[in-house]
Amino acid sequence: MPASSPTPHPTPSDRPTFDAEVLRKTVLDMAYAGSTVHIGCAFSIIELLAVLYRSHLRYPGNDPLAVERDYLVLSKGHGVMAQYACMRELGWLKDEAFSGYFADGSDLKGLSDSRIVGLEVTSGSLGHGFSVGVGMAMGAKLRGTDQKTYALVGDGEINEGPIWEGAMFAAHHALKNFMVIVDENGFQAMGRTQDVLALGSIQAKFESFGFEVLTIDGHDEEAIDQAIRQLWSSQSTLPKALIAKTVKGKGVPFMEHNNIWHYTRLNQDSYAQALAAVTGSAA
């Protein structure tokens, strides 16, 4: 399919639905099983990943290693449980990997690791994946393929200098096949981004770096889907940026906007309450 096609990614009918409720439940189950942290930053990207996997990312033959695949780089590796949940829907990860999360000798780590088939980069040290993604986009351009590269970064992550080095490179080399998606949940490790290192307008920043930018509600799947299509349908050669306004901990009222869930582990009670919240049932 030519890169300029206005509707570049038809949805295969056999794709999983990537239901956000199911994905959040999977995250809660594995977080409880593994007694792990980083729930809030996984919940803020659920809808973004759901839309990408459902409607945009191309994996010919459902093969995560297909040479012609699109690239999804989870640069904010801390949200990896959300990606694991999507990979489960695709059949790339088995149920045992979830029930045995963090067990001694298990494979799935607490941060994105490129040795897991389906994950493209090793993240957790922030500001790496974006640039690796820029390199992938450059590679696709040099090879003349129509592959797309998506780099999902956190708003806290864009404190990192290499993000802006890579942004300059992507714009200078007209990497129109590259899209950064910023999970703007307003928090980073120690507090609100506004209080730690104020970012100002992320849209204006990327625009000034030569990106074509849209800002949307990062939990509105229809809006996400339309924005991605609109950006790809652009006739310009600019790299793309999608700024997703999100809620850290989205889906569980006592986690939302509460940074403690970057660090807190679920106990029996909080697990039951969170599960009730995401599935819409009474606790």
Next chain:
Amino acid sequence: MRAAFSETLVRLAKADPKVLLLTGDHGYALFDDFRRECPTQYINAGIAEQNMVSMAAGLARTGFRPFVYGLSAFIPVRVLEQIKLDIAHDQLPVVLIGDGAGFVYSHLGTSHQSTEDIACTRAIPDLSVYSPADRFEVSVCMDLAYQSKAPVYLRMGKSDRGDVHTQMPQASIGALLPVQQGHTGNISFITTGSMVRTAMDIAAASYPDAAVWSVPFIKPMDVQQVAAICAQSRAVVVLEEHSVLGGLGSAIAEIAAELAPVRMLRVGVPDRFSQHCGTYEYLLKEHGLDRAAVAHRIAAFLRAA
């Protein structure tokens, strides 16, 4: 040596269109031939080394064979984490070239001097470390790095110290290369990069029966060969234009301590920054690495035996 580097890079790039040269806005005249011969394979990534190295990983993931060039003070030390996480962790075929290692930029001060790069890179799993001494070795190292399809840090130091070999050596990865044959039971010099010439000069003047070995492959290194050299030597002198901490001297001492204990003198950069600036020769003197100072230390070491 730099001409050989350029020639080899052009040859590899012309033979394989997947070879790319990325530079962090360095190598002004060095890449004239490359830019003329292979313009579409040349990327000046700007003064943005972190992005350049991560991007090289992305390019390698899409099938390219990046050679990433910078000054040794920046590639690898400034970007050590990018090398570790983005390249070495996945054994991607990226060759990282750190030019001007040691005291090449003798007038510019600490920011441009690189005497800890071997120590930093040696400890990264799956990353090879090469340190050629002359134009023959740089060519061999480049070819083997390309053929290995694995992450390599290639250290280029002072490049105008002349040949240490008379012809292209037959080398396999890890092998120490003889530049002066010695006699069993005598002393052996084990050295790398710019200091191979120093060792040869001192040996020729004062120790005609000593063996002199050049080490173009700091890692991996042929452990059994090193152990055999140590076992057959009365004493071993290691010379390098790098910190005495964590470099070639450390690597040889680690092997000898386990397999073939031998009296050993490690000659390298003391654990200190340069105090002054001046010519390359001046700075070697400041750090006790000029030929006269090294010869004096070796003589004292052997007298004390």
